[in-house]
Amino acid sequence: MNTNASSCMETKERDNLVTEIIGRHMNSKGALIPILHEVQGIYGYLPNEVQVKIAKEMNIPISEVFGVITFYSHFSLKPKGRYNISICMGTACYVKGAGPILDRLKETLNIGIGETTEDGEFTLEACRCLGACGLAPVLTVSGQVHGRLTKDDVAGIIDNCKSDDRRIAQ
Incomplete structure (x- = not known):
């Protein structure tokens, strides 16, 4: 066919x-x-x-x-990556360091907010609150919550996604 x-x-x-x-x-x-x-x-x-x-x-x-x-922010007019990363920029997360984490994500993925990597793997979004203020700063990767983060955690989160892909491919 x-x-x-x-x-x-x-x-x-x-x-x-x-x-x-x-x-x-x-x-x-x-x-x-x-x-x-x-x-x-x-x-x-x-x-x-x-x-x-x-x-x-x-x-x-x-x-x-x-x-x-x-x-409604849930709906999208553009295709999203396989991994949708959404970082909380609400007050608790922002005060506890979401800004530098967002900067590191942009730098690591080489995209801005609302963009998808050229390979279609990652989309980066910012939101106002994920409802996990006790874990601030927080982000989600395709719905999976990651909390109490620092900018140094970004590489590991991205690498975990890539290693998941490698495991699935084997």
Whole structure:
């Protein structure tokens, strides 16, 4: 099977899943947010063409779909890396040294906030609070919490992700 046929099939399968998700939630009050969550789970982000499909099938303006996506920080308009690093910049974390940790992350990964490394492995985000103030400063790597950090911990966290990849590949 050639790659074009394979990617077309994958696109068709995803399209069918989106239609199924919309149908399942269509008659529920506040359906848009659960639909967006599930669809983002399929794509890893919310591509423009999918936003248009959701708007059309729900019979709502595309501006409403886009407004919800851009209002909630959980939703993404761009593909994210395999590892999503989110550093807390809330008061407790900031006071206890999140700033230098963020600087080290940017330097180590060679990206800024909201960017993804060229190899597609890491996305760096900053958030206001992760709800783990007792562990400040805190960051998450794809949902896994790392607390009581210093900037010197950054290399080890990144290396752990890379070594996990090497173990999986073997």
